[in-house]
Amino acid sequence: MIDESIVRQEILKIEPYVPGKPIEEVKRELGLEEVIKLASNENPLGPAPQAIKKMKEAAKQVNIYPDGNVHYLRQKLAAKVGVREEELIFGNGSDELLALLAQTFITEQAEVIIAGTTFSEYRFATNIMGGKIVSVPLKDYAHDLEAMAAAITPNTKLIFICNPNNPTGTIVTKEEVDNFLKQVPDDVLVIFDEAYYEYVDNPAYPETVNYLANHENIIILRTFSKAYALAGLRIGYGIANQKLIDYIDRVRQPFNVNLMAQKAAIASLEAEEHLAKSVELNQSGKEYLYQEFDKLGLEYLPTSSNFILVDLAQDSAWVFQELMERGIIIRNMESFGYQDKIRVTVGLPEENQVFITQLKEVLNN
Structure with a gap:
C-alpha cells in the first residue's frame, strides 16, 4: 500500500497553488455562454x-x-x-x-x-x-x-x-x-x-x-x-x-x-505604444473602480498594480460564488487569510462596468 513515506517529507508541507478559475472551466461548470475573468491580473488588452x-x-x-x-x-x-x-x-x-x-x-x-x-x-x-x-x-x-x-x-x-x-x-x-x-x-x-x-x-x-x-x-x-x-x-x-x-x-x-x-x-x-496604451487603460480603469467603490461605501487599497484589494466588510466567499454564477470571475482572498476581502483585476471599461453592476446586485440581495 502506497503511503506518504515514499515521498520527500518536504513535499508534505506544500500546499498546491490555487490559481484563478479559467474561463472555460466556469463555462462548463455553470453552463454559461459569456464569462469575464478579473481574477489573475492579466492584461485585458491582449498582446501587441x-x-x-x-x-x-x-x-x-x-x-x-x-x-x-x-x-x-x-x-x-x-x-x-x-x-x-x-x-x-x-x-x-x-x-x-x-x-x-x-x-x-x-x-x-x-x-x-x-x-x-x-x-x-x-x-x-x-x-x-x-x-x-x-x-x-x-x-x-x-x-x-x-x-x-x-x-x-x-x-x-x-x-x-x-x-x-x-x-x-x-x-x-x-x-x-x-x-x-x-x-x-x-x-x-x-x-x-x-x-x-x-x-x-x-x-x-x-x-x-x-x-x-x-x-x-x-x-x-x-x-x-x-x-x-x-x-x-x-x-x-x-x-x-x-x-x-x-x-x-x-x-x-x-x-x-x-x-x-x-x-x-x-x-x-x-x-512601446501598445505598452503605453495598456498602462493608460489600467490607470483609467482604476480610477473608475475607485469611484464606484466609493459610491458603494467599500474600502479598498489604492494600488500601484493592475488589481485592487477590496474590503467587503463581510464574508467574501458567497460574494465570490454569486459573482461567478453571474459570469464574473474575481479572486476570493480566503487563501491569503482575508476572509472579508476580494481582489479584482482591472479589466476593459465594459468589463469593469459589468462587474460593478453585478457586484451592486449581489450586495443588495
Whole structure:
C-alpha cells in the first residue's frame, strides 16, 4: 500500500497553488455562454499586434528547438534595461525563476524571510527545498522592511520583497529600501519581485537596477506576463550580477524558454505604444473602480498594480460564488487569510462596468 513515506517529507508541507478559475472551466461548470475573468491580473488588452504576428511566424518553426541562450531577446532587453547581457537570466515565467533560486541557494533549514501576506510561490519554493519560512506581518498592508531586517539571523539566506505586493498592491519606497539594504549582510540575498513594474506610477518607487553596482546580493525578477500580456507563453527574466546569474544558470534546464515566447517578447519590447496604451487603460480603469467603490461605501487599497484589494466588510466567499454564477470571475482572498476581502483585476471599461453592476446586485440581495 502506497503511503506518504515514499515521498520527500518536504513535499508534505506544500500546499498546491490555487490559481484563478479559467474561463472555460466556469463555462462548463455553470453552463454559461459569456464569462469575464478579473481574477489573475492579466492584461485585458491582449498582446501587441506585432507580437501576435511574430507568434504566427514562429509557429512554422516549432519543430526546431529554441535558442537556449535567448540571444536576440537578451540583446534587446539588456539595452532597454541598461545592464550587461551577462546580467540577465530567462525563465519559463517568473515562477520557474523562483524555483531556480530555491534550487541554487536554499539548503535544508536555511531561513527565508517573506512578508506575512504576499505571493504564495515564495513559500512553495522554500518548502520544496526544505528551507524554513520566517514570516513577517505586513504593516499598513505593505512590507515592513524594518521588521524584516530585524528578523535576519546567521541562518538567513534569502529575503523576498514583492514590490508592488501581491495581493495588496502596495509598494515599499526608495527611502525604505535604502535604509533596509544598509542592514542586510552581504551574504543574504534580497530578491525584488517586480512583476507589476510597468504599472507603477509612484515617484517614490525604487529603480532597483541602480542598486546593482553597489549591492552584489540583489536579484530582480520581472515578467512579460502582466503589462506585456504574454501570460500564456510563460516568460520572465531575472537581473543580477554575473556571478549570481552563473550560479543560477547551472540548474536551469536547456531550452526552458520556448521559441514563440522569445519572438513575442522581442516584438513586445518594440511595441512601446501598445505598452503605453495598456498602462493608460489600467490607470483609467482604476480610477473608475475607485469611484464606484466609493459610491458603494467599500474600502479598498489604492494600488500601484493592475488589481485592487477590496474590503467587503463581510464574508467574501458567497460574494465570490454569486459573482461567478453571474459570469464574473474575481479572486476570493480566503487563501491569503482575508476572509472579508476580494481582489479584482482591472479589466476593459465594459468589463469593469459589468462587474460593478453585478457586484451592486449581489450586495443588495
